[in-house]
Amino acid sequence: xxxxxxxxxxxxxxxxxxxxxxxxxxxxxxxxxxxxxxxxxxxxxxxxxxxxxxxxxxxxxxxxxxxxxxxxxxxxxxxxxxxxxxxxxxxxxxxxxxxxxxxxxxxxxxxxxxxxxxxxxxxxxxxxxxxxxxxxxxxxxxxxxxxxxxxxxxxxxxxxxxxxxxxxxxxxxxxxxxxxxxxxxxxxxxxxxxxxxxxxxxxxxxxxxxxxxxxxxxxxxxxxxxxxxxxxxxxxxxxxxxxxxxxxxxxxxxxxxxxxxxxxxxxxxxx
Amino acid sequence: xxxxxxxxxxxxxxxxxxxxxxxxxxxxxxxxxxxxxxxxxxxxxxxxxxxxxxxxxxxxxxxxxxxxxxxxxxxxxxxxxxxxxxxxxxxxxxxxxxxxxxxxxxxxxxxxxxxxxxxxxxxxxxxxxxxxxxxxxxxxxxxxxxxxxxxxxxxxxxxxxxxxxxxxxxxxxxxxxxxxxxxxxxxxxxxxxxxxxxxxxxxxxxxxxxxxxxxxxxxxxxxxxxxxxxxxxxxxxxxxx
Numbered sequence: 001x002x003x004x005x006x007x008x009x010x011x012x013x014x015x016x017x018x019x020x021x022x023x024x025x026x027x028x029x030x031x032x033x034x035x036x037x038x039x040x041x042x043x044x045x046x047x048x049x050x051x052x053x054x055x056x057x058x059x060x061x062x063x064x065x066x067x068x069x070x071x072x073x074x075x076x077x078x079x080x081x082x083x084x085x086x087x088x089x090x091x092x093x094x095x096x097x098x099x100x101x102x103x104x105x106x107x108x109x110x111x112x113x114x115x116x117x118x119x120x121x122x123x124x125x126x127x128x129x130x131x132x133x134x135x136x137x138x139x140x141x142x143x144x145x146x147x148x149x150x151x152x153x154x155x156x157x158x159x160x161x162x163x164x165x166x167x168x169x170x171x172x173x174x175x176x177x178x179x180x181x182x183x184x185x186x187x188x189x190x191x192x193x194x195x196x197x198x199x200x201x202x203x204x205x206x207x208x209x210x211x212x213x214x215x216x217x218x219x220x221x222x223x224x225x226x227x228x229x230x231x232x233x234x235x236x237x238x239x240x241x242x243x244x245x246x247x248x249x250x251x252x253x254x255x256x257x258x259x260x261x262x263x264x265x266x267x268x269x270x271x
Numbered sequence: 272x273x274x275x276x277x278x279x280x281x282x283x284x285x286x287x288x289x290x291x292x293x294x295x296x297x298x299x300x301x302x303x304x305x306x307x308x309x310x311x312x313x314x315x316x317x318x319x320x321x322x323x324x325x326x327x328x329x330x331x332x333x334x335x336x337x338x339x340x341x342x343x344x345x346x347x348x349x350x351x352x353x354x355x356x357x358x359x360x361x362x363x364x365x366x367x368x369x370x371x372x373x374x375x376x377x378x379x380x381x382x383x384x385x386x387x388x389x390x391x392x393x394x395x396x397x398x399x400x401x402x403x404x405x406x407x408x409x410x411x412x413x414x415x416x417x418x419x420x421x422x423x424x425x426x427x428x429x430x431x432x433x434x435x436x437x438x439x440x441x442x443x444x445x446x447x448x449x450x451x452x453x454x455x456x457x458x459x460x461x462x463x464x465x466x467x468x469x470x471x472x473x474x475x476x477x478x479x480x481x482x483x484x485x486x487x488x489x490x491x492x493x494x495x496x497x498x499x500x501x502x503x504x505x506x507x508x509x510x511x512x
Contacts, residue, residue: 098362100365100368100369103362103365103366103369104366104369104370107362107366111473114473115451115473115474116475212470217475220477220478221475221477222472222475222477222478222481223473223474223475224472224473225453225470225471225473225481226370226470226472227370227373227467227469227470227471228369228373230372230373230376230377231377232377232378232465232466232467232468233466233467233470234466235464235466235485238467238470238485239482242482246478
């Protein structure tokens with residue numbers, strides 16, 4: 001596979017630059033690529049967001065439906081997260097049922113949102129034990145230039161914040177904004193030799209998918225973690241990652257919050 | 272459902288202290304057909320692991336000319352949980368299989384077995400929280416039983432935050448009602464913890480609590496490691512006599 005040979009060449013290049021204390025795109029080791037967030041891009045969805053993380057692009061759409069609650073949580077709405085790595089987004093993605101990578105992506109994004117209790121699920125109960133809102137979060141990758149994980153989790157929370165519950169359409173009252181009470185942000189890093197590369201791009205991942213994702217909430221608590229990739233991580237490296245990821249999440253959260261605010265103002269001006 | 276009090280008078284629901292493991296039983300070589308096998312109990316968890324290989328890989332296009340291909344299948348029996356589980360892989364077990372395989376891959380000396388495959392199959396016969404860690408513990412022992420060369424042994428344990436306390440090896444109720452769950456696996460080599468092979472977490476913990484959790488997991492893992500070792504010795508030392 002030509003992709004593999006190219007990757008071998010890139011690997012040597014990436015490694016030599018890292019050993020020289022540099023990243024191939026000139027970023028600092030703890031620097032994210034430029035984050036761009038646009039919400040409300042799909043009118044038919046209850047909420048949506050397009051996130052660009054450098055050249056990586058992801059769309060998340062939120063759709064809602066009325067359904068039955070789970071028996072053990074009769075007064076709570078339901079979140080269902082799904083990810084599709086469509087072949088359009090990368091030469092290595094293939095059509096077909098979700099593979100382990102897309103399942104992992106969806107589950108880690110889901111965990112950040114669920115465990116931070118970002119969506120107030122009790123407010124999504126229509127009739128206890130009978131009817132609740134089901135929130136479908138669908139992650140649609142458009143261009144995988146590395147770190148789909150963080151692009152997807154930023155897109156997911158942004159789309160949720162953009163979501164209006166379509167109560168009128170379902171004949172269960174007036175439409176209302178989806179109640180959001182936290183702002184989880186995931187930070188994924190590549191662990192190479194003794195270095196930590198925050199927000200790795202596709203070419204950097206040619207050295208191996210030695211990834212660690214740490215998601216934290218607004219207060220700086222850790223709400224989800226996932227070591228991903230066949231590698232062994234030194235304990236001290238993990239502690240370093242932990243502090244770094246929580247600090248980075250704060251920075252990204254403020255950046256995204258500003259952009260979301262800007263978007264709303266823009267809409268106001270037009271109307 | 273009302274959340275019960277999980278800690279009463281400094282003791283957990285089953286009477287354990289915060290840093291105490293559930294009772295563990297390990298038996299090596301329990302299956303005749305497999306190249307290596309292990310039966311493991313950890314509290315109410317009942318796990319059976321089998322290793323086949325190194326053997327030919329099917330389908331053949333999956334072969335790697337430079338190293339062995341590792342496959343890991345975590346599977347829950349339909350009767351292993353309260354409400355019958357639909358047979359076959361679901362999204363949860365696909366994810367668990369992935370991270371578990373990734374914990375073993377860097378430990379198995381794959382380069383020694385080019386073009387071959389090593390299959391690790393783990394069945395959860397009964398589940399009571401911490402199955403992925405119990406499965407990894409059984410899988411490691413089964414790999415040793417199969418004679419697969421490894422850099423060390425993988426030992427796993429979960430820690431949880433329960434009623435504000437960091438506790439070792441949570442059981443079902445603690446996992447369900449607790450604030451956070453963190454499964455961890457380590458590579459242990461020369462009787463020492465060398466690195467982290469698996470790490471996941473969901474729930475809510477401060478950075479300090481996560482660090483405390485890792486320390487506690489290390490303590491628990493060392494205890495389990497001694498039992499894994501003892502179980503292997505018991506089988507092989509006896510056979511030599």
